[in-house]
Amino acid sequence: MEIRKDIEAQQVALQDKTDYRNFPMVPRVIFGRGCFDQLGDILMSKRRHADAPFIFLVDAVFEGSSLIDRIPLLFIDQIIFVPADEEPKTSQVDILVQKIVHDFAEMPSGIVGIGGGTLLDMAKAVSLMLTNKGSASTYQGWDLVQKPAIYHVGIPTLSGTGAEVSRTTVLSGPQRKLGINSDFTTFDQVVLDPDLTKGVPKEQWFYTGMDCYIHCIESLNGTYLNAFSQSYGEKALELCKEVYLGNLDAAESRDKLMMASWHGGMSIAYSQVGVAHAMSYGLSYLLGIRHGIGNCLVFQHLEEYYPQGVSLFNKMREKHGITLPTGICESLTDSDFDTMISVSLAMEPLWENALGQQWRKKISSDKLEALYRKI
Numbered sequence: 535m536e537i538r539k540d541i542e543a544q545q546v547a548l549q550d551k552t553d554y555r556n557f558p559m560v561p562r563v564i565f566g567r568g569c570f571d572q573l574g575d576i577l578m579s580k581r582r583h584a585d586a587p588f589i590f591l592v593d594a595v596f597e598g599s600s601l602i603d604r605i606p607l608l609f610i611d612q613i614i615f616v617p618a619d620e621e622p623k624t625s626q627v628d629i630l631v632q633k634i635v636h637d638f639a640e641m642p643s644g645i646v647g648i649g650g651g652t653l654l655d656m657a658k659a660v661s662l663m664l665t666n667k668g669s670a671s672t673y674q675g676w677d678l679v680q681k682p683a684i685y686h687v688g689i690p691t692l693s694g695t696g697a698e699v700s701r702t703t704v705l706s707g708p709q710r711k712l713g714i715n716s717d718f719t720t721f722d723q724v725v726l727d728p729d730l731t732k733g734v735p736k737e738q739w740f741y742t743g744m745d746c747y748i749h750c751i752e753s754l755n756g757t758y759l760n761a762f763s764q765s766y767g768e769k770a771l772e773l774c775k776e777v778y779l780g781n782l783d784a785a786e787s788r789d790k791l792m793m794a795s796w797h798g799g800m801s802i803a804y805s806q807v808g809v810a811h812a813m814s815y816g817l818s819y820l821l822g823i824r825h826g827i828g829n830c831l832v833f834q835h836l837e838e839y840y841p842q843g844v845s846l847f848n849k850m851r852e853k854h855g856i857t858l859p860t861g862i863c864e865s866l867t868d869s870d871f872d873t874m875i876s877v878s879l880a881m882e883p884l885w886e887n888a889l890g891q892q893w894r895k896k897i898s899s900d901k902l903e904a905l906y907r908k909i
Contacts, residue, residue, distance in 0.1 A: 555804070557701065557717070557803050557804065558701060558717050558720045559699075559720065559800075559803075560698075560699055560720055560721050560722075560723070560724050561722060561723075562722065562723045562724070563723070563724045563725075563726060564576070564723075564724075564725050564726065565726040565727075565792075565793075566726075566727065566728075567727065567728055567729045567785070567789075568727060568729055569725060569726070569727045570604065570689065570725055570727040570729070570730060571604065572725075573605075573606055573646075573687075573689070573725060574606030574608075576687075576723060576725070577606060577643075577644070577646070577687070580643055580644055580685050581608070581643045582640075582643050583640075584608075584609040584610070585609070585610065585638075585639065585640045586640045586641060586642060586643040587609060587610045587611045587612055587638060587640075587642050587643060588608075588611045588642060588643050588644050588645075588646055589611070589612050589614060589634055589642050589644075589645050589646070589660075590605055590607075590611065590612070590613045590614065590646045590648060591614050591616050591630070591645065591646065591647050591648070591649075591653055591656055591657050591660065592605070592613055592614070592615055592616065592648045592649060592653070593615075593616065593618045593648065593649030593650065593652070593653050593691065594615040594616060594617045594618065595618065595649075596615075596648070596649075596691075597615050601648075601730070605648075610638070612637070614630065614633075616630075616649070616652075616653060616656055618649055618650060618652040618653060620652075620822045620824070621652065621704070621705075621706050621711070621818045621822060621823075621824065621825060622652050622655050622656050622659070622703075622704070622705050622706070623705060623706045623707070624659075624669060624670040624671040624674070624705045624706070624707040624708070625708075626656065627656065627659040627660055627663055627670040627705065628663070628669050628670055630656070630660050631660055631663045631664055631670075634660070634664065635664070641664065641684060642664070642684060643684075643685065644661070644684055644685035644686055644687060644722075645657050645660050645661040645664075645684065645685075645686045645687070646686070646687040646689065647686070647687070647688050647689065648689045648691060649689075649690075649691050649692070650690065650691060650692035650695065650697075650742065651690075651692065651694075651695030651697040651704075651742070651745075651825060651826075653691075654688045654690060654695070654697035654698055654703075654721075655697055655703040655704055655705065656703075657686055657687075657688060657721075658683070658686060658688070658697075658703040658714075658719050658720075658721065659703045659705060659714060661683035661684050661685070661686035662679055662683040662703070662714060662716070662718060662719060664683070664684050665681045665682065665683060665684060666679055666680060666681050670705060670707070670714065671705075671707035671708055671709075673714045673716070674705060674707050674710065674712040674713065674714055675712060675714075675715065676715045676716075677715065677716060677717070678714070678716070679714065679716035679717075679718050679719070681718070682718045683718050683719070685722050685723075686721055686722055686723075687721060687722065687723040687724070687725065688721040688723075688724045688725070689724070689725040689727070689730070690724075690726065690730070690731075690792070690795070691730045691731060691734075692731060692734060692738070692739075692742045693728075693731055693742065693743065693746070693788070693791040693792040693794065693795040694741075694742035694743040694744070694745045694746040694747075694791065694794075694795050694798075694826065695742060695745050695746070695795065695799075695825070695826070696745075696746060696749060696795050696796070696798045696799025696800075696802070697799070698721065698724045698726070698795070698796065698799065699720075699721075699724065699795075699796055699799035699800055699803075700719075700720070700799045700802070700803070701715060701716060701717060701719045701720045701803070702714065702715045702716075702719060703719055704825070706818065706819055710819065710877055710880060711815045711816075711818055711819040711877055712815075712880070712881075726792055726793075726796065728785070728788035728789045728791075728792045729788070731788050731791070731792065732788070736854070736856075737856060738826075740778075740850075740851075740854055740856050741824070741826035741827045741829075741830055742826045743774065743777065743778065743791055743794070743795075744826060744829060744830050744833075744847065744850070745825060745826045745829055746770060746774060746791075746794050746795050746798040746799075747771070747774045747778070747798075747847065747850070748807070748810050748811070748829045748830075748833050748843075748847075749767075749770070749798040749799070749801060749802060749807055750767045750768075750770045750771040750774065750798055750801060751771070751840050751843035752806075752807040752808035752809070752810060752811065752840070752887070752888065753767045753798075753801045753802050753805045753806070753807065753808075753887075754767045754768065754771065754801075755808070755839075755840060755843070755888075756805055756806060756807075756808055756887035756888060757886065757887055757888075757889075757890045757891075758804070758805040758806050758886075758887045759805060760804055760805065762803070762804045762805075763801050763802065763803070763804045763805035764801075766797045766798070766800040766801035766803075767797070767798070767801035767805070769794075769797045770794045770795075770796075770797035770798035770800075770801055773790045773791070773793060773794035773797065774791075774794050774798075775846075776790055777790050777791045777794065778850040778853065778854065779849065779850060779853060805887065806883050806884055806886075806887035807884055807887070808839070808840075808884055808885075808887055808888035809832070809836055809839050809840075809884075809885075809888045809889075810829050810832045810833040810836055810840075811829060811881070811884055812878045812879075812881040812884040812885055812888070813832040813874075813878050813902065813905065813906070814828035814829045814831070814832050815877050815878055815881055816873070816874030816875065816876075816877040816878040816902075816906070817831065817832070817862070817874065817906075817909070819873070819874070819877045820866075820870055820873050820874050820877070821862070823862070827858075827859075830847075830851075830858055831858060831859070831862060831909045832905070832909065833847060834847065834848070834851075834858060835905055835908045835909070836905075839888065860909075862909045863906050863907055863908075863909045864907075866906075871903050871906060871907075872899075874902075874906055875899050875902045875903060875906075878902060879897075879899075879902070885897065
């Protein structure tokens, strides 16, 4: 009887505890200049047999480059070049999955994504949809995926998105732009080789790095902030300042920006992003504007929400001579603005993090339209 009472007391105590999320993290990561050349050894232990290939999804910008010769192809492995000119779409994911299922009798040993955030998100999504039925669009949301993905590896060639470490894969679907947020999305292995970011065009380097910077500002100023998120966010912000306001040599800058991206991605694992990301989803969905530059286009007008962050952003932009495009929204129709606003307001966790639980009373369609019209 006493034992039963003790068990019942423990059960009551457990019910009274806060229900903390038990988020996954990348279980294996390798970092260092030139570490890409260890990929063959890393994958070998994951090969099931000769008829179960590795599929390498590679940014089409690398087609014909020396990087392709370094990819450790064996047996019937296949490289698929994927254009990254636009944000990834659920329809692209569905087509890739159908191709892989059609081309191979066996389930692949794994999917390897090589590129920027678009390619990393595509690799995560394809690995999920090879084991979950239906279109990728039906899994846009939070915790809708039912079965684990096949083994998947992320290898960033740009630094800033945090896609290499996050539990989401952001996709534009037929009705919305929204991530597949799942415990099964996180990569099984990440290869962080700063040398792979050599030669990135200056503007792309800036826009992608600012994605990380804006992650930090939104996380550190959000209502979801906690010690876990703060510790990663503060380190990522410190690294961003060193890279974009300091005087580092090129190699050290690549090293630190890659780690800023990692820490920035980790900072939102127990937190969220905010106004800039919510609004950039609308721009991307309607106009196909890339995520990094979309964030910058919005963030420059958000002094009301992030005054210090915007001030520092402007200093970084001026230091590197970056001129943001203008007139993006000047020819849009009322219907176009309604579409962007609808997509943006659907990002409820982002708005709650930015403005609190009563966020609907603090933002309106008129306010969003006025901000969009400045872009």
